Amino acid sequence: MSSVNTAIQLITREQAEKGAAAKGSTCSPALAKGPWDYDLAEALAGVPAYGPGASSADPAPAGTPRQGQLPEEYKRASDAELGERIRAAKAALGERAVILGHFYQRDEVIQYADFVGDSFQLANAALTRPEAEAIIFCGVHFMAETADILSTLDQAVILPNLAAGCSMADMADADSVEECWEQLAEIFGAEPDAEGRVPVIPVTYMNSSAALKAFCGEHGGIVCTSSNAKTVLEWAFQRGQRVLFFPDQHLGRNTAKALGVPLDQMPMWNPRKDLGGNDEQALLDSRVILWHGFCSVHKRFSVAQIDKARADFPGVQVIVHPECPMEVVDAADSAGSTDFIKKAIAAATEPTTFAIGTEINMVNRLAAEYPQHTIFCLDPVICPCSTMYRIHPGYLAWVLEELVAGRVVNRITVDHNVQANARTALERMLAARP
Structure with missing residues (x-):
């Protein structure tokens, strides 16, 4: 099976040559270009953006990191030349560097990773390489921040393309959450109930900035x-009368619903509206206050896609990520993390047809890894994570060769004061095992 990038290149070429008669589709022909084209466009416009792909319509905050121009030699190099340079640099660095690759990363980058996994698996994987002077995180910004929080002071965490952010993580910023917290404090007060539970416990998804993880650590909350979202919510309910969950409304709603929390006790908090768009009574009656955030990759999946998969493939097993909307999770056979999805397919002993609702790079990789099964993405349109897709072998070759030359570029550092509180929230999460 060809990689997602190869498929996009072919589709874009066919669309240009044959127009509407071309087979297959992608959400943006701009995906066929090099990510450095987006870097240049943003520099010229003076406005950051997430780039083509699932998050292309999401507005990027003014402070979103931008990537400087990649040296021309890396833009012009062929895939084969970049491969040779990456392998040579890895060999020269040896144990001094470790490369981490997220499940959603493009195959052209994943092939060079020392570890592949989800964001927290990768941050923990880095801990197994204490001799590594550099941790190259082929993922997105919040993941590199988490790695920096958990790594030693002597280790440098590097993000090959600084523009690889996360639109969902950006939907909850520290100022907005602080303002929300102050408004909730005015309504709920600070006194615990008869059982010693405080009025509200903040819970942030791993897909959030280090500042929000630190906010949770400072205010008795957790990541x-x-x-482990179910276990964490149970932990929070033992300590608080209600939970403020951010930034992903869908993971919060799906998890709380599975625990028996009624939908009418899960008001949405829109940071652009007074009291988040709620009246005081709705907040007083709440069990979980959901932040108005979402993943644009998982928002693309629909019940109609599931219905079509069942019609086309009777007996198909539909597995989706819990970042999908509630009606999609309800219509699926099961829902779980990227690791859950991978393990469910690995556990199937008989040839099975799977329709998967998560990022296309991971789905295609699973299809190639388990050829005895029929595995396809629920969304027929090839639309990868915009920001993961901005990591390209050219950037990986650049940061590695800079390390060989004794220079650290694109280092991600978290302020020590932020690190302390964020680590507290992460340690609480580690203790809350499913």
């Missing part, structure tokens, strides 16, 4: 992953 969760899609793997």
Whole structure:
């Protein structure tokens, strides 16, 4: 099976040659270009953006990191030449560097990774390489921040393309969350109830900035992953009368619903509206206050796609990520984290047809890894994560060769004061095992 990038190149070429008669489709022909074209366009416009792909319509905050221009030699190099340069640099660096690749990363980059996994698996994987002077995180910004929080002071965490952010993570910023917290404090007060539970516990998804993880650590809260969200919510309910969950409304709603929390006790908080768009009574009656955030990759999946998969493939097993909308999770056979999806397919002993609702690079990789099964993405349109896709072998070759030359570029550092509180929230998460 060809990589997602190869498929996009072919589709774009066919669309240019044959127009509407071309087979297959992608959400943006701009995906066929090099990510450095987006870097240049943003520099000329003076406005950051997430780039083509699933998050292309999401507005990027003014402070979103931007990537400087990649040296021309890396833009002009062929895939084969970049491969030779990456392998040579890795060999020269040896154990001094470790490359981490997220499940959603393009195959052209994943092939060079020392570890492949989800964001927290990768941050923990880096801990197994204490001798590594550099951790090259082929993922997005919040993942590199987490790695910096958990790594040693002597280790440099590098993000090959600084523009690889996360639109969902950016939907909850520290100022907006602080303002929300102050408004909630005016309504709920600070006194615990008869059982000693405080009025509200903040819970942030791993897909958030280090500043928000630190906010949770400072205010008695915790971090969760899609793997342990249920356990974390149970932890929070033991300590608080209600939960403020950010930034992903869908993971919060799906997890709380599975725990029996009624939908009418899960108001949405829109940071652009007074009291988040709620009246005081709705907030007082709440069990989980959901932030108005979402993943643009997982928002693309629909019940109609599931219905079509069942019609086309009777007996198909539909597995989706819990970042998908509630009606999609309800219509699927099961829902779980990227690791859950991978393990479910690995556990199938008989040839099975799977329709998967998560990022296309991971789905295609699973299809190639388990050829005894029929595995396809629910969304027929090839539309990868905009920001993951901005990591390209050219950037990886550049940061590695800079390390060989004794220079550290694109280092991600988290302020020590932020690190302390963020680490507290992460340690609480580690203790809350499913």
